[in-house]
Each structure stands twice: as structure tokens, then as C-alpha cells.
Amino acid sequence: xxxxxxxxxxxxxxxxxxxxxxxxxxxxxxxxxxxxxxxxxxxxxxxxxxxxxxxxxxxxxxxxxxxxxxxxxxxxxxxxxxxxxxxxxxxxxxxxxxxxxxxxxxxxxxxxxxxxxxxxxxxxxxxxxxxxxxxxxxxxxxxxxxxxxxxxxxxxxxxxxxxxxxxxxxxxxxxxxxxxxxxxxxxxxxxxxxxxxxxxxxxxxxxxxxxxxxxxxxxxxxxxxxxxxxxxxxxxxxxxxxxxxxxxxxxxxxxxxxxxxxxxxxxxxxxxxxxxxxxxxxxxxxxxxxxxxxxxxxxxxxxxxxxxxxxxxxxxxxxxxxxxxxxxxxxxxxxxxxxxxxxxxxxxxxxxxxxxxxxxxxxxxxxxxxxxxxxxxxxxxxxxxxxxxxxxxxxxxxxxxxxxxxxxxxxxxxxxxxxxxxxxxxxxxxxxxxxxxxxx
Numbered sequence: 001x002x003x004x005x006x007x008x009x010x011x012x013x014x015x016x017x018x019x020x021x022x023x024x025x026x027x028x029x030x031x032x033x034x035x036x037x038x039x040x041x042x043x044x045x046x047x048x049x050x051x052x053x054x055x056x057x058x059x060x061x062x063x064x065x066x067x068x069x070x071x072x073x074x075x076x077x078x079x080x081x082x083x084x085x086x087x088x089x090x091x092x093x094x095x096x097x098x099x100x101x102x103x104x105x106x107x108x109x110x111x112x113x114x115x116x117x118x119x120x121x122x123x124x125x126x127x128x129x130x131x132x133x134x135x136x137x138x139x140x141x142x143x144x145x146x147x148x149x150x151x152x153x154x155x156x157x158x159x160x161x162x163x164x165x166x167x168x169x170x171x172x173x174x175x176x177x178x179x180x181x182x183x184x185x186x187x188x189x190x191x192x193x194x195x196x197x198x199x200x201x202x203x204x205x206x207x208x209x210x211x212x213x214x215x216x217x218x219x220x221x222x223x224x225x226x227x228x229x230x231x232x233x234x235x236x237x238x239x240x241x242x243x244x245x246x247x248x249x250x251x252x253x254x255x256x257x258x259x260x261x262x263x264x265x266x267x268x269x270x271x272x273x274x275x276x277x278x279x280x281x282x283x284x285x286x287x288x289x290x291x292x293x294x295x296x297x298x299x300x301x302x303x304x305x306x307x308x309x310x311x312x313x314x315x316x317x318x319x320x321x322x323x324x325x326x327x328x329x330x331x332x333x334x335x336x337x338x339x340x341x342x343x344x345x346x347x348x349x350x351x352x353x354x355x356x357x358x359x360x361x362x363x364x365x366x367x368x369x370x371x372x373x374x375x376x377x378x379x380x381x382x383x384x385x386x387x388x389x390x391x392x393x394x395x396x397x398x399x400x401x402x403x404x405x406x407x408x409x410x411x412x413x414x415x416x417x418x419x420x421x422x423x424x425x426x427x428x429x430x431x432x433x434x435x436x437x438x439x440x
Contacts, residue, residue, distance in 0.1 A: 026425040034418035041410040049403040052312055054392050061306050061389035066211040068345060073204040073253040074218065074379070077115060078246055080196035081105040083220045083237055088207055089230065090214025096207075103205035110198040118199065141183050146171040161189045169224035169233070176235045193236060197245060211385060219378030220246070232376055237294070246294050248379055252287040255381070257304055258344030283349050291353075297375050299352045302383040305390055309342040312394040346390070347383075 076084065086103060088096040107118040140157035146167035148156045158164045161184035168175045177193060178184030203218060220237035223230065237246060289298055358373030398406070 022426075024422075024426060024429070026429065027422050030418050030422045030425065034414050038411055038414045041414065042407055045403060045406045045410060048406075049396065049398055049400070051397050052394050053397055055395055057391040057393060059389050059391060061387055063211070063306070067208050068211045068257055069259075070207045070209060070216065070255070070257055072206070072255045073202070074255070075108070075200065075202040075251045075253065076218070076248065077108065077111050077200040077251075078249050079201050079220070080193075080199045080246075081107050081121070081201035082193050082196045083246070084201050084203065084218055085221060085223050085232065086203060086207075086216065086218050087223050087230070088209055088214065088216040090210050090212050092210050092212050092214075094210055095230075096209075102207060103203060106202040106204060107196070108200035108202060111200065115200060143167045144181060146173065158183060161187045165222055169222045172224050172231065174233050174235050175222065176239075213384050215380060215382040217376075217378050217380040219376050219380075232378075234376075237377075247291050248294075248296055248298060248377055249290050249292075250288075250298070250379055252284050254282055254286075255284040256282045256344075257302075257347060257383070258307075259342055261307075261309055261342060261344060283347070287351075289353065293355055295356045295377055297354055297356055297377055298379045299354075300379075300381045301350045301352070302347050302381060303349070303386065304345045304347045304383050305386045305388065307344050307346045308389065308391045309344070310391065310393045311341065312396070314341045 084105070088094075105121045107121070109116045109118055139159065140154060141159045141164070143158040143164060144167075146158075146164075147170065148158055149163055149166040149170060151166070152163050153159050158167055161178055161181065164178065164181050164183050165175050177190040179190060181189075184190065207216065209216070219232050221233040221235070223232050284300065284302075354372075356373065356375045356377060
């Protein structure tokens with residue numbers, strides 16, 4: 001027998017001699033069942049440790065000087081691209097008349113011909129189609145009484161029909177078809193406008209705007225500011241060769257504010273009936289409105305809530321790569337970072353529509369609802385920014401230490417219960433044997 005050490009008296013796990021142990025059939029069955037239970041519970045504990053949950057948090061948005069992107073794709077089957085204008089304005093005083101960056105105008109065939117795509121034109125300043133390269137290098141077009149636009153190709157001159165239209169818009173003058181404007185006659189502007197009368201248009205792309213209260217709208221005619229009023233030149237819109245030819249029937253394929261959240265987040269949240277599981281959805285998507293009245297106005301009042309998505313382990317990569325608020329980043333990349341985190345926005349929307357001729361909604365069963373007279377036909381989106389921000393943070397349900405503690409609890413608890421069951425079975429069998437021996 002080996003010599004006893006000073007730790008022998010501290011041994012809490014006293015051993016029994018092998019000859020004093022009794023092995024039973026019931027004990028073997030309990031052992032097998034207990035091992036199965038241990039493995040099953042251990043697997044559940046491992047799966048629970050590996051499971052990632054999303055915890056929503058609500059904080060005050062303390063961002064300053066930020067901007068956001070608006071992604072849109074809207075089809076107007078009864079509105080030619082030549083007449084449609086996209087404008088943006090906000091309470092800071094910034095206005096973007098006839099937005100020309102990051103947006104495409106897609107000409108569509110008439111509905112009777114299937115509505116297929118004719119061509120796509122990117123709205124960029126001084127596109128190659130409008131440079132009039134065939135003109136004499138010394139040519140300086142007349143602006144017909146208006147001041148040449150600041151973005152003219154040749155300073156102080158109006159070389160193209162579009163530059164004359166821009167000059168008229170800055171002077172708050174109606175332009176019409178430009179019948180007596182030499183540049184427009186050369187470019188066949190009136191003929192091109194008449195050719196597109198029966199066409200439709202799809203506006204697709206992205207805008208970058210100030211993160212303040214504002215609106216963007218799609219309305220007919222070139223826009224300009226007259227004092228504190230925002231005005232559109234509606235002359236060509238009303239002078240249609242066919243009565244009620246144009247209207248603002250539209251289909252909103254999608255409108256979102258900021259980048260789309262990852263698809264894997266959608267799959268994680270779709271399985272749970274939680275009140276915030278639909279935050280990745282855009283309520284304006286697949287909206288369709290139909291009207292035959294050219295003098296009609298649609299208003300969408302949008303309430304925007306800033307939203308962050310922080311994936312598991314994002315803090316380890318934070319600080320590397322570009323910032324999510326890098327205003328020099330390309331359209332579409334704004335709000336996304338290489339660490340996987342996303343800065344975007346969810347929103348709710350309320351719609352209102354009315355005829356600009358005024359009247360009530362008796363046809364819809366609301367005779368008490370009166371509409372004001374006047375305004376601009378078109379589709380308007382007025383957005384407001386919430387001061388609160390939602391953060392969706394990915395986290396594990398427990399730490400590795402918690403997993404080990406749970407695993408030990410499973411093994412110890414299962415074996416303790418198994419030992420009690422085995423002891424009860426053994427004692428029961430022993431007593432039955434004694435009772436039978438007495439009867440004999």
C-alpha cells in the first residue's frame with residue numbers, strides 16, 4: 001500500500017473496494033439511459049451556446065450633420081420621361097431642382113404595346129447627347145433674354161435646348177415647346193416631346209439628402225423657385241393633344257431609406273412573431289395607385305426611424321476600413337461598413353390623395369371630408385426623422401463559461417438522479433426478495 005500523503009485526509013471522493021460493489025441488470029439499464037440523457041442534454045446546451053439572438057435597443061439618436069440615401073423605383077405608365085421631374089427640398093433650405101445624379105429615367109412603351117423598355121437615360125449633367133459637338137467651337141447660343149445657367153458648357157452661352165430651358169427656369173419663365181428657340185429647333189425638342197406623349201416612364205436610382213425633415217416629389221414640367229414658392233412649368237403637361245392623356249397612375253416597386261438589411265437577418269427574424277420582426281420590410285413596396293384625372297395629387301407622409309444592425313463580432317473589426325458616414329462613398333455603399341454593420345432606416349407611412357379641383361370624398365363614402373383646391377399634380381413624399389434610434393445587436397445567448405457551467409450541471413444532475421433511481425430499484429428488488437423468502 002502506498003504511503004499516505006498530507007492530502008489524503010482532504011479527499012472528498014472516498015473510494016470503495018471493488019469486492020464490495022454489486023453490479024445489477026437494473027443498474028446497467030439506468031447507466032445506459034442516463035448516458036443517453038447526458039448526451040441529449042449536452043447537445044441541447046451546445047446548440048443553445050451556438051445560437052445567436054438579436055436584441056433590440058432604443059436610444060436617443062445623437063448623430064450630427066449626417067446624410068441618408070433614398071433608393072426608389074417607381075413606374076408611371078401614363079407619364080413620358082420628358083415631362084417628369086424629380087425634386088428634393090428640406091427644412092435646412094437646401095433644394096435640388098431636377099435631380100441629376102444617381103437616377104435613371106427609363107422610357108417605357110405605351111401600355112397598349114406591353115410597356116417594354118425603350119431606352120435608359122442616366123440623368124447626368126452635360127451628357128454626351130447634349131454637348132452639340134457638331135457646332136462651331138466659337139458658337140455661343142442665345143439665351144433669349146434669360147441669364148445663362150451657371151452650369152453651362154460655355155460660360156455665358158446657351159449651347160443646347162436644355163441650357164435654354166434651365167435659363168428660363170432660373171428666371172421663373174414658362175418655356176413651352178421652344179418653337180422659336182433655335183437650339184430646340186435644331187434638336188427637334190418639340191417633335192421629341194410629341195413622340196413621347198403616349199409613353200410611360202420609370203424612375204430608378206438613389207438620392208443623397210440631408211437627414212432632416214424634407215420631401216422629394218415627382219411632378220410634371222421643369223421646376224424653379226419663385227420667391228419662397230416652388231413652381232413647375234405645367235404648360236406642356238396641360239397642352240396634351242389628347243384630353244386626359246396624362247395622369248399620375250403609378251406603381252412603387254420599392255422605396256427605402258438607406259441600405260437593405262442582410263437577407264440572413266430576415267431569415268432569423270421571420271421565424272419569430274415579435275413586434276419588431278418586420279423592420280426590414282418597406283411598407284411602400286408594391287404600392288399601386290390608379291387614376292384617370294390628370295389634375296390629381298398623391299401625398300405619402302413617411303415617419304423614418306434610424307436603425308443600426310450590429311452583427312456578432314463587429315466590434316473586433318470596428319475602426320478598420322471606411323466609416324459608415326463617409327459622404328464621399330459611392331451611392332449604394334453609404335451606410336455599410338466592412339465590419340458587417342449597417343446604418344439604415346425603417347419607416348411607417350400614411351397616404352393621402354386628392355383632386356386638385358377640390359370637392360369631397362362622397363364617392364368613397366366620406367362626404368364630410370373636404371379637399372382644398374389648387375396645387376401641383378404629382379406624387380409627393382414628405383418625410384420626418386425620429387429623434388430615437390433602434391439598434392439591433394447580435395449576441396450569443398450565453399458565454400463559453402456559462403456553457404461549461406451548464407454542461408457540468410447536466411452531467412452532475414443526471415448522474416445524481418440516475419444514482420437515486422438505481423438505489424430505489426436496488427432497494428425495491430432486495431425487499432421483494434426478502435418478502436418472497438419469508439413466504440417460502
